[in-house]
Amino acid sequence: MGAIATADSAVADQTLRITEIFYSLQGEARTVGLPTVFVRLTGCPLRCLYCDTEYAFHGGDMMTLGDITTQVAQHRPAYVTVTGGEPLAQPNCLPLLTLLCDQGYEVSLETSGAMPVADVDPRVVKVLDLKTPASGEAGRNDYGNIEYLTGNDQLKFVICDRNDYEWARFKLDELALVPRVSDVLFSPSHEQLAPRQLAEWILADRLPVRLQLQLHKLLWDDAPGH
Numbered sequence: 001m002g003a004i005a006t007a008d009s010a011v012a013d014q015t016l017r018i019t020e021i022f023y024s025l026q027g028e029a030r031t032v033g034l035p036t037v038f039v040r041l042t043g044c045p046l047r048c049l050y051c052d053t054e055y056a057f058h059g060g061d062m063m064t065l066g067d068i069t070t071q072v073a074q075h076r077p078a079y080v081t082v083t084g085g086e087p088l089a090q091p092n093c094l095p096l097l098t099l100l101c102d103q104g105y106e107v108s109l110e111t112s113g114a115m116p117v118a119d120v121d122p123r124v125v126k127v128l129d130l131k132t133p134a135s136g137e138a139g140r141n142d143y144g145n146i147e148y149l150t151g152n153d154q155l156k157f158v159i160c161d162r163n164d165y166e167w168a169r170f171k172l173d174e175l176a177l178v179p180r181v182s183d184v185l186f187s188p189s190h191e192q193l194a195p196r197q198l199a200e201w202i203l204a205d206r207l208p209v210r211l212q213l214q215l216h217k218l219l220w221d222d223a224p225g226h
């Protein structure tokens with residue numbers, strides 16, 4: 001018992017730089033609309049042209065994993081989403097994910113697809129981006145991540161224009177992505193591509209993907225903390 005308690009407290013004492021922890025409705029992905037606690041980690045090595053979380057690039061506060069999970073528990077959530085920035089840029093994101101799973105939450109991870117996901121706890125639902133050409137960061141996609149995706153994970157393309165759409169459609173075929181994950185999400189880049197236009201392209205091509213609108217932007221106009 002003593003050895004286990006020591007190991008547990010060693011994990012709880014590890015630290016992460018955190019931009020914000022807040023309770024809101026999930027704005028994206030398969031659990032859209034469900035009350036969720038978000039843990040936003042600070043920092044990202046990418047600079048997508050449409051980034052809407054630049055405030056998470058710098059600053060933040062160092063917190064222990066124990067303090068993070070205490071704050072999460074205060075909201076008594078069923079769902080916890082670890083996001084950023086790019087959460088996997090901080091190595092201690094991995095023990096945080098495991099700790100949250102151990103505490104019984106349904107945990108998801110929003111990641112850019114640029115960092116390896118091989119060591120992410122298998123209980124975590126990975127929501128992995130493939131960056132399109134118009135993001136400016138398509139060269140950062142780590143295609144080695146695809147083999148670590150399971151039927152419990154989700155793939156997301158943020159689509160800025162017709163060229164992005166064609167690129168994403170090609171990747172679906174080239175990498176046989178649809179059967180690999182539970183959902184492929186096509187999300188129109190906010191104020192760059194009309195949602196209706198993307199909807200019509202998806203229908204015209206009969207693509208087996210889910211059109212995703214960002215609920216938090218419709219409800220709160222993207223204010224931090226939502």
Ligand code: SF4
Pocket residue numbers: 044045046047048050051052053054084085086112
């Ligand atoms: S990966 Fe996400 S947080 Fe990082 S620059 Fe791109 S959109 Fe912003």
